[in-house]
Amino acid sequence: MKTALVIGGGIAGASAAYFLSGLGVQVTVIDAGVHAASAVPSALINPVRGQSGGVDARATDGMALTWALLQTLTAAGFDIPYGQTGVLRPIPDDKARARFERNLPPTLAHRWLGRDGLPTPLPPAWAHALWLPEGGWVDGAAFTRALLAASGARVIRGRVTAWTAHSAQLQEAAVDALPDVHTVLHCGGSVGSGWAGEARTHRMGSLLTLDRAATAVPLSFGAYLAPAAAGGVLGATYETPVQRWPTPELPLASLGWLLGKGDGLADLSGVGVTGRWTGSRLSGLQNGQDERGVWHLSGLGSKGFLLGPLLARELAGRVTGSLA
Numbered sequence: 001m002k003t004a005l006v007i008g009g010g011i012a013g014a015s016a017a018y019f020l021s022g023l024g025v026q027v028t029v030i031d032a033g034v035h036a037a038s039a040v041p042s043a044l045i046n047p048v049r050g051q052s053g054g055v056d057a058r059a060t061d062g063m064a065l066t067w068a069l070l071q072t073l074t075a076a077g078f079d080i081p082y083g084q085t086g087v088l089r090p091i092p093d094d095k096a097r098a099r100f101e102r103n104l105p106p107t108l109a110h111r112w113l114g115r116d117g118l119p120t121p122l123p124p125a126w127a128h129a130l131w132l133p134e135g136g137w138v139d140g141a142a143f144t145r146a147l148l149a150a151s152g153a154r155v156i157r158g159r160v161t162a163w164t165a166h167s168a169q170l171q172e173a174a175v176d177a178l179p180d181v182h183t184v185l186h187c188g189g190s191v192g193s194g195w196a197g198e199a200r201t202h203r204m205g206s207l208l209t210l211d212r213a214a215t216a217v218p219l220s221f222g223a224y225l226a227p228a229a230a231g232g233v234l235g236a237t238y239e240t241p242v243q244r245w246p247t248p249e250l251p252l253a254s255l256g257w258l259l260g261k262g263d264g265l266a267d268l269s270g271v272g273v274t275g276r277w278t279g280s281r282l283s284g285l286q287n288g289q290d291e292r293g294v295w296h297l298s299g300l301g302s303k304g305f306l307l308g309p310l311l312a313r314e315l316a317g318r319v320t321g322s323l324a
């Protein structure tokens with residue numbers, strides 16, 4: 001039987017483990033279990049990105065696979081809070097609407113809504129509203145956990161400090177636990193890139209957890225409001241991009257910015273803040289084999305749950321093809 005070692009158990013590593021196992025590979029995942037961006041309490045499945053309205057060419061396929069996986073895992077008994085609710089994008093002005101319209105492919109389900117057709121009220125300052133019926137939200141930690149468990153992979157808690165195409169070394173020197181494997185995949189996300197000493201682009205952001213969902217469906221422009229397992233969230237990745245992994249923190253000025261953005265999206269009176277979660281995401285997709293023969297899936301940016309499973313499924317196919 002072919003064997004693979006996956007470094008990192010976020011959505012990239014867990015999806016890779018799931019699809020590799022499905023292709024008959026025996027997988028071991030080594031995960032440090034810290035600073036995973038995939039632990040985000042509520043992530044949007046949002047095919048129309050940011051304030052530019054860009055749509056990734058794989059967005060529709062990625063979204064379909066993510067929903068299909070969630071349905072399969074839920075039917076298998078995994079408890080994953082998620083909602084295939086649709087996503088509402090409030091748009092501030094005609095110029096922004098024109099930009100979004102230019103980017104929207106006809107194949108992506110969408111509708112421009114008038115004020116009387118909104119699924120949730122919007123403050124009057126928003127000029128337009130774009131409804132994406134196939135979007136929604138998911139509890140990132142629960143989804144990732146379920147994929148890992150369903151993969152049947154052996155999971156080792158620990159940090160890998162060195163690796164080749166066929167071996168890896170744990171920080172805690174339990175070298176015996178790691179026999180050589182046929183192939184190694186590195187899916188370490190933002191923190192893993194930092195530990196590897198790479199100079200790549202990291203962007204930090206925070207979510208405030210709320211005692212109730214401020215809106216029935218996710219709202220996103222600049223920041224997002226979304227339902228979550230317990231109540232809701234208000235969040236964004238909005239700190240200045242940096243070239244080194246930053247220790248996750250929420251500067252006070254950023255807290256003010258985030259609350260202002262939230263107030264602009266919906267009436268938050270009576271909504272209580274119960275906590276916060278801060279993480280860092282890595283940009284610059286790396287998806288393939290490096291010159292040393294190590295496979296990589298990282299740099300999923302803000303599309304980890306939109307594209308991560310799809311890209312992992314494709315990568316698993318390439319990896320097993322190379323082992324044949």
Ligand SMILES: Cc1cc2nc3c(=O)[nH]c(=O)nc-3n(C[C@H](O)[C@H](O)[C@H](O)COP(=O)(O)OP(=O)(O)OC[C@H]3O[C@@H](n4cnc5c(N)ncnc54)[C@H](O)[C@@H]3O)c2cc1C
Pocket residue numbers: 007008009010011012013030031032033034035036037038039040042043044045046140158159160161187188189190191192193195203204205206207235236237278279280281282297298299300301302303304305306307
């Ligand atoms: C505030 C915020 C909001 C976001 N919102 C959304 C959203 O709405 N929609 C969306 O799709 N995406 C969103 N994202 C992005 C998404 O979270 C990421 O794209 C995705 O989680 C990245 O997954 P990953 O598996 O590549 O990395 P991670 O989830 O970071 O996982 C990497 C794992 O590998 C482990 N690791 C790293 N190096 C090693 C090593 N050497 N040895 C052992 N283990 C190691 C780490 O400890 C970690 O557990 C958001 C991100 C943030 C920060």
